[in-house]
Amino acid sequence: MKRFLHYALAVLTALSVFSCGKDDPVAEPVNDAPKDMTLSLSSLDVPVEGGSYSLTVTAPSRPTVSNPSSQWVTVTDGTYSNYKITYGISVSANAAYEERTATLTVNSGSLSKTVSLRQAAAEKPVDPDPDPDPDPAAEPDKTLTNAKAGDNAQKVYEFLLSRQGNHILSGVQAGGTANNNDNVNAVFSKTGKHPALAGYDYLFLQYSPTPESWSWVVNYGDISAPKEQWEKNGLVSFMWHWNVPTSKAAWDKGVNDYDFSGYNFYCDKTGFDINRALENGTWENDFILKDIDKVASYLKLLQKEGIPVLWRPLHEAAGNYNVYGKNGAWFWWGRGGAEPCKKLWKLLREKLEGEHGLDNLIWVWTLDVTEGAEADYAAWYPGNDLVDIVGVDIYANDTEAKQRQYKAAIALTGGHKMVTVSECGNIPDPVKCFNAGENWSWFLTWDLENFPLNTDNYWRSLMGMECVLSREKMPSLK
Secondary structure, eight states: OOOTTTOSOOOOOOOOOOOSOOSOOOOSOOTTSOSSOEESOSEEEEOTTOEEEEEEEEOSSOOEEEOOSOTTEEEEOOOOBTTEEEEEEEEOOOOSSSOEEEEEEEEETTEEEEEEEEEOOOOOOOOSSSSOOOOTTOOOOSSOSOTTOOHHHHHHHHHHHHTTTTOEEOEEEOOTTSSSOHHHHHHHHHHSSOBSEEEEEOTTGGGOSOOTTOSSOOOTTOOHHHHHHHHTTOEEEEEOOOOEESSHHHHHHHHHHOOOTTEEOBGGGOOOOHHHHTSTTSHHHHHHHHHHHHHHHHHHHHHHTTOOEEEEOSTTTTOOHHHHOTTOOSBHHHHTOHHHHHHHHHHHHIIIIIITOOOOEEEEEEEOOOTTGGGGHHHHOOOTTTOSEEEEEEOOSSOOOOHHHHHHHHHHHTTOSEEEEEEESSOOOHHHHHHTTOOOSBEEESOSSSOTTOOHHHHHHHHHOTTEEBGGGOOOOO
């Protein structure tokens, strides 16, 4: 997935290996060396979800292990000492549904032995209807899930309902410090029209506001960008790449020294524990409550100006199943599995709406779209009573219609929620989507640089389509 500040696809942390002794490494055979090569295991049965294992080899000279061509098995080297070496074996989750096997070949001089690997088949999701269609009697809910939602928020929601099946809103995510209109204005430069939807991100919440002496400035108290978008009849979306400290010491360093190098949101870059964060009395719980209060203070500035927010926290919660295994995650809020993530979603609603009285939020739940993840959508979903719109983040190397993603999103709610391409790289062709029966509410591309199919000509074509709404075509919803 390509995106601003996502850097690159997160990968599994390499398995730590260790030396079995403290003597100087022995690289050549000696007279009293073992005469045979012994292995700590000759075969390995791995469960569906994969795992990490070790293989200790005793040999008269430094052995080597031939890694199979299968990409689902990774071998990491150790240190050879006292005729022993320990290798790490990492096996990814089985998303292929069929049993798979591999062989590791261990060589030491003229000696050779093998270790056989076997991984059980994953249970393939059973689709009772291979081409399901939404229940024709089901329609998206007419009102927001917050019974105390403000008038402007309800007007935005009703407007989106009224455009179902006829129009799709154009959208782009903010660049730079994630709270400006640079990309909105860049689309205008290309096409003569502004996107109907602008996306912003509380990505740098811990830095906001930056000290006056800094040349790099971020301040979410400056709402001039979303205010301009709303005043000119555009819609506003906010998400939250929620950075957290990997330890209490990292948190203290951020508070005391304004050094946030120990913060991150990727699972492989922070050990922050969502379960402890939901447990009263822990430092992790103290941290998230303070962060929620801080983000609420900025959302209140938008509320004060009457600006409704398509609010998209905890996005892509279920993560990338192929990389991290079953119930793996891109982000820390998904690492603990479905139940803690849903509890955190509910906590956000209770705090932001209940305690802080925010009535301008339209809650958007974002799905992961890794093929095969659909089987787990229901387990992760907070419920129709806690979600207003279901979003799908799609990064594909084409602009075709997205039948698999659309049908899965509709099926998840029984047709009771609108669905949207809440984030994308290359923009799906709206005409092809409508012709395929896909009634996406909006598309929002992540940036204007990294997706080669979003050419200037394609942008001009998109913004000229009758079915695509630009900001210039939007009515006032105030």
